[in-house]
Amino acid sequence: MKRQDIDFPAEHQPLRDDVSLLGGMIGELLREQCGDALFERVETSRSAAIARRVGEDDGSGLLEQCRIEDAGEASAFVRAFAAWFRMVNLAEQVHRIRRRREYMAAGEDVQPDSLADVFEKLADEGRDWEEVRSSLDDLLVEPVFTAHPTEATRRSMLEKEQRMARYLVERLDPGLSENAANRLIDRVRMEQTIAWQTAEQSRTRPSVADEAEHAHYYLANVLYRVAPVVHENLAEAATRAWGKELWPGDLPSVLRFGSWVGGDMDGNPNVTGETVMETLTEQRRQVIGNYLGEVRRLNRLLSQTDGRVEVSAPVRERVSEYRRLLPQEAEAIPARHAEMPYRVLLSLVEARLKATVDDSECAYGHVDEFAADLKLIAESLQANRGRRAGLFPVERLLRRIDIFGFHLAALDLRIDSGDLHEAVAELIDDPEWPDRAPEERTAYLEDAVGQGGVPDGADAGATHPVFKLLAAAGRAHDKFGGRAITTLIISMSRNADDILAAWFMARAAGVDRNGLDIVPLFETVDDLIAAEGVMEGLLALEVWRELLAQRGDRQTVMLGYSDSNKDGGMVASRWSLQDAQRKLLALFEQHGVKVTFFHGRGGTVGRGGGKTPRAVLAAPVGSVGGRLRMTEQGEVIHRKYGLRTIAVRNLEQTTGAVIKAGFLDRDPDSEEGPWRRAMARLADHSRSAYRELVYGDESFGEYFRLATPIDVIERMRIGSRPASRAKKTGISGLRAIPWVFAWGQSRQGLPGWYGLGTGLERLIDDIGFDQVEEMAREWLFFSNLLSDAEMAMSKADIGIGRHYAALAGELGERYFPTIEREFARTREMICRIRGQDELLDKDPTLKRSILLRNPYVDPMSFTQVELLERWRAGGSKDEALELALIDSVHGIAQGLQNTG
DSSP: OOOOOOOOOGGGHHHHHHHHHHHHHHHHHHHHHHOHHHHHHHHHHHHHHHHHHTTSSOSHHHHHHTOOOOHHHHHHHHHHHHHHHHHHHHHHHHHHHHHHHHHHHHSSSOOTTSHHHHHHHHHHTTOOHHHHHHHHTTOEEEEEEOOOSOOOSOHHHHHHHHHHHHHHHHTTOTTOOHHHHHHHHHHHHHHHHHHHTSOSSOSSOOOHHHHHHHHHHHIIIIIHHHHHHHHHHHHHHHHHHHOOOOOGGGSOOOBOOEEOTTTBOTTOTTOOHHHHHHHHHHHHHHHHHHHHHHHHHHHHHOOOOTTTSOOOHHHHHHHHHHHHHOHHHHHTSOGGGTTOHHHHHHHHHHHHHHHHHHTOTTOOSSHHHHHHHHHHHHHHHHHTTOIIIIIHHHHHHHHHHHHHTTTSSEEOEEEEHHHHHHHHHHHTTOTTGGGSOHHHHHHHHHHHHHTTOOOOTTTTTOOOHHHHHHHHHHHHHHHHOGGGSOEEEEETOOSHHHHHHHHHHHHHTTOOTTSOEEEEEEOSHHHHHHHHHHHHHHHTOHHHHHHHHHTTSEEEEEEESHHHHHHHOHHHHHHHHHHHHHHHHHHHHHHTOEEEEEEEOOSSGGGTOSOHHHHHHHSOTTSSTTEEEEEEOHHHHHHHHSSHHHHHHHHHHHHHHHHHHTTOOOOHHHHOHHHHHHHHHHHHHHHHHHHHHHSSSTHHHHHHHHHSOHHHHTTOOOOSSOSBOTTOOHHHHBOHHHHHHHHHHTTOOGGGTTTHHHHHHHHHHHHOHHHHHHHHHHOHHHHHHHHHHHHHHHHOOHHHHHHHHHTTTHHHHHHHHHHHHHHHHHHHHHHHHHTOSSTTTTOHHHHHHHHHHHHHHHHHHHHHHHHHHHHHHTTSOOHHHHHHHHHHHHHHHHHHTOOO
C-alpha cells in the first residue's frame, strides 16, 4: 500500500520514509495472506478515495469498490486498512521519539514544552529558584485511569504494537549494522502477520478483572519505569536553568497515579466489594513483583565489603534485627556474602517482600517499613563516599516506593447519588427516604454524622451493594494502607445531602472519617451552573467544616466533561466548566479552603479531549493551584503511555504546564468582564441550537440510531459496563461514550462542534466581528475552544456523513440538511475568525496527519454503510455481517484515533 502524496518538511522526511516502508510491508502481507485480488481492490479503493478527495471523481468509483457481497471479503477489506493505520500510528509515535532524541542530541536547544523549556522561561522572567522550589512542595499531577470502554482493541494486539514500536525505535541507533536493521524489520513483519491472524476483539465481554489487567499493564510496565525519570529530568532542568547542583532525591515527588478500574460502581453492577479487594490484591502483587526485581539487582550491585569502605551502624543493626526475625532466610545467605552488609540486608528485605505478597509471617506491615530499609542503605552510601557507588539506583527505587507504595495506584470509588440514598434507606429502614426533600435529608444526615448517630452497618445487617463496597474500602485501608483508596466520588451530585449521604454510609461501613476524600461530581450543564450553590450549602454546615479541617482544609471537586457536552453541546459544556471553576475558586477562597479540581476528560473533543497542557494554561488563574487530577481513558492511555519515551514526554508536558500555571500573572477571563459576558452569550446561543436539534423532538433519537452504527457498538464487547443507564431510555439514557463513538464512526462528529457556528454568527451580530476576533487572538480559553472544534471537524466528513444519513430515510432528509448547514456555517466562522482559508491551516502537523489518513478511512466508512444497510435489512441477525461491521468499527477507530 502506498501513501497519498503529501508535502513533508525536511525534518519530517524520516516519517514519510517510515510510512512508505511500513505501508509496503502491509501490501506484501495482503498478497501473502489474502491473494492479489484483495490487494488490488484495496489499492484501487485507495486511489479512488484520493481522486474523490481532490475532486477528480464524484465518489462513484469508490462506492463501487466498497460494495462487497461476501462478508468475509468485506471483513478482510476493512482489516487491511486498519492494519495500515496501525503502522502509521506506530510510525508517528516513533517519529516523536526520533524528534525528542534530536533535541537532546543538539545540546543547546531544549524541546518546546519540556521541563527544561519551562524552567528556562521562568528563569528568564526573573523567577528565582527558591520561589520555584517552594511551589514544588505542593505540586501534584495525578493521571487517573478509568474503566470506561473506549479502547476498541484487545490487549494482545496492543502488546504487538508496542513490540513493533520498540523494534522500530531500535532502528534509530546510528551504529546499527544493515544486517541488524534488517533483522528488526523481520521482527516487525512477524508481529504484523500474527496481528493479521488475530481477532481484534474477544467474543466474550471483558470482566472487571480483565479491565484491571489492561490498566495494570501500563501502570506496572510503563509508568513504574518512567516516573523516576520525570523527577530526574526535573532536577536536571532546574540545574540547567539556575545553575544549582541538584540531586533528584533533593526534590519532592510530584507524580501519583489513580485508577477507577474495579471501584467504579456507577452504572456497573459488576463492580462490588469483592472486585475492590481483588483489584488491590493484584496491584500489590504487581508492584511488589517490580520491587523484588529491583532489590535483586541492587543485591548484585552493592557488593561493598567490610574493610574496603565503612558501612553505617544503622545498616548493621537492621541486619542483626532481621537475622533474629528471619533466621531461616538468614541462614540461607551464602557465606561469601557475610562481609557484604548491603547484600545481606537486601537478601532479608527480599524475604520480607515475599512474605508481604503471601500475607505470611514477617510481612511488612506498611510500605514505610520497606522504604525505611532502603533509606538506611541510601544514608549509609551518602555518608561513606557512595554517592557514585550505587546511591542513584537506591534513590530511584525510593522514588518508586514513594509514588507507588504497596498499592500501585490509588483506587477511586464512584457511586451514583441515587444508589447512595437507596443504601441509606435500607440502613435506617425508611423506604420513603429516596423521595424525601433534600432539605429534610440534609438535616437528618447532618445531625447523624455530627452527633454520633450513624448506625453500624454490619450490626444492622446492611446488604446494599453500596454498603458492601464501602465496607471493602475499610478492609482495604487495613490491608493495603490508607493511600490504596483515597477518593469517593458521588455521581450526579445535586444537593448537599448527596455528599452527606456518602459520609454517612462510609461511617456506617467503618471507614475512618479521614480515610476518604468525598468528592462531588457535577456533570450536566445545569449541575455545573448549580455547583456553586451546592458547595456553598455544604460549606455552611458545621460538621462538614470540621471534616475539612481534619483534612487540611482542602476540598476536591470533580467536573464532568462528557455528560455536560452530551447535555448542552461542546460550547455550553466548556463554558459551564470554566465558569464553575472560577466561581467555586472564589467561594472556597472566601471560606479559607483550598480546592483541587478533578477533571473528568475523555479522549475526544466531544468528551473534553484535547491537548492537556493547553487546557491547564487556559483554566482560570488559581484554579490549578499546583494540583491536577484528570482521567485518562481508552485509546488515550495507549497513545500517551504505550511507549516509555512518549510517556515521559507527556508527563513532562503536563507537569510543566501545571508549574507554569502557578506563575501566570494575567487572566483575561477574570480581568475582562466583556469577554466573560460574550462567552456566556455564545454558550447560550450554541446550547439553544444544539438542544433544538438533539432534544427538540423524540424523532432525532431514531435518526441517531439509524444514521450511526450505534446498534453495532452496543453489541461490541469492549467494556464490562452497559452502554446505557438502566433507569433511563433514549438519548438521555445513553452514556456519553457510545454517543460520541457512534457520531465519530458516522463521520458526522456532531458532539465536537454542533451549535458553535450558530453561536458565533449570533455573537458577531451582538458584539461585532472585531471583538470576537480579539477574543480568539488574546484569550487562550477561547482559542482552545476553536482549535478543538477545528480538529473535530477536520476528522469529520459531511460528504460521507450524507451516506450514513441516507440510512435513516425520511428522517435523514429531515435532519441532515440542518447538520450540513451548521457544519458549513461553523467551518466558515472558524476560518474567518482565525484568518485562514481552510481548517487547520495554522496546525500543519495535525493537518498533514489527517490528510495522510483520510484516503484510508474513507473506504472503510463506505463499506460500513453498505454493511449496515444489509445487516439491518436482515433483522440484524447475520453473524458474518455483524463481525465484518465490528471489524469496520475497529478500523475506523484506528484511522481517526478516537473512539469515545
